[in-house]
Amino acid sequence: MTESFVPPPYPYERLGELKAIGDRLEGGAIDLSIGTPCDSPPPEVIAALAAAGRAEGYPPSIGTKALRDEAAAWISRRLGATVDADAEVAACVGTKEFVASVPLYLRLRTPAKDTVLYPAISYPTYEMGAILSGQRPLAYQHLDEIADADAARALCVWVNSPSNPTGEVSELAEAAAWGRDRGIPVLSDECYAEFSYSGAPSTILRAGTAGVLALHSLSKRDNFAGARIGFYAGDAELVHYLREVRKHAGLMVPGPVQHAATVALADDEHVERQRERYWRRMLRLCQVLAAVGLPAKMPDGAFYLWLQAPDGDAWAACRMLAERTGIVASPGEFYGPASTDYLRVAAVAPDDRIELAARRVGLA
Template structure:
């Protein structure tokens, strides 16, 4: 019998032993391995989920006019770019499903190309989306190093700024230009756009919409990960194509969630408070790491600490953090082979949990 695709272990499911070690501490493990928000969504957003008349009928796959307008208004207000809500914006059921499914949709559109280019240090779903579509997944460390032969075969180029896991901010205008010169769609994952600390938040759409898509999530911005809602915006032809394909696939966010998302996007105050909260948590985590002989610099964006392991042994450092502080971290290899000597901590535990970790290593 011919063997087919065998899914690899999901990265975070490999942390069972580490979690068991961390759980030995009184008060249990403090899991900072997955970037899942822990803070409450704004009350007005939760209230919108229960508004009558939103759940009875099928919601529009492309997003309600209210949601698409709210998304376009938010892009203009917070990111300084202009998009047409009628032609250049559409909803998705959380951005992870979009990342994982868009390569197969693009392959149908351009069957002569078979390659997905993605950052060498990155969220693992960029690579997995290519694999699930039966395509070549080719990592790159800089745009300049991408081989001409790979560029000629590219269905798309992924960029991610602020970056997960490093927090780095990248030149999205440069990426847009690279794609336009080579007729390669550039897909810009901007789900951490609101969490930019060294300079104002940005978007690839600031360089125009031709040949690019920006992908945005309410999971991080609004602590709304459980609702599964996001949107993509950019090139009108590409948005139209993906809208039509996704309709046939039945990919539609629920009606109540679309209403709540529109409410969330209209409010900035809770996001400012959340950004400050993440910054304070990362500062405290840096102090905790220093206390156990590790060091992390505060990032330019996102809410992760990315730091080198002593002697390059990330699993040993992960185990030490579990033993000393009861913290569960992510070894860098989850984010690509070039990251094997690093660890990632997500500042996603409540303040009292982070203080508990600090106390475990002797901080007061």
């Protein structure tokens, strides 16, 4: 008899003990566990969201033409790649739902395949998407180390650059070539592309659209996480297939959100300011962490500090950090068994909250 699926505890709901420790300090806990933006979207984006006359009817599941055109223009302007807005771009209801659901839809398209490949240290929803679709999740350290037998069963392979949680920036053209050589769709999660510090933002689409999809979010770029909107772009056949399936599933970004997203994508200045904020906050957090014996290096991308626990016990390091500073961090096990001795600190609190942590460890 097949056992029924029991959902595991949601990772960030396991942090109650750490939050309680931080709350014992005057001023309370400083939650840097979840990568949720704390800054406001641009005023013009909020104004567009509130504009009347865009909520009466059903919005297009694939995204309005204005949204898709602006997304394609942004990819060209900021990432240096060309896509066809009409055939190679579509909206999604936040990128998390796309990550979680796309393995199921691809399995319907290619039922002979049963494996989802994903990085060994990564966003947990890559693995969960495979599990929820009844497939085999298989973590890899390096693409070249994936066995031929596993590649033959692969429905898709996830790559992520800049990486959550490590901040590592990868060579995406190599991933595109690896997938094309084996006929495996490469799904490139590029939600942190705008927050690249070691070089210009990039995309797998620079290597062409055949056999690849790039996934982008306005949650991080535009501090628009609560609006739930992203988009995917790439291989025209894959995009068309997913568009049609997702229409039947009723997956639609609300009309006012699509309009506001179009406004947000057209403006780069606010993103430049946000990148500077994250860099400055991470620099300050490095000083705070060093003061309690947890040295961290600045990342090449994203807005996370990824550091090793001194004694290999990430939960103990997180408890000590909460006791000394009030900071609530995420233990590395949330991102896979390969990183149980690491912890992640997200630079997502306002400056005054980070300064509170600094004062707690004696930094002026």
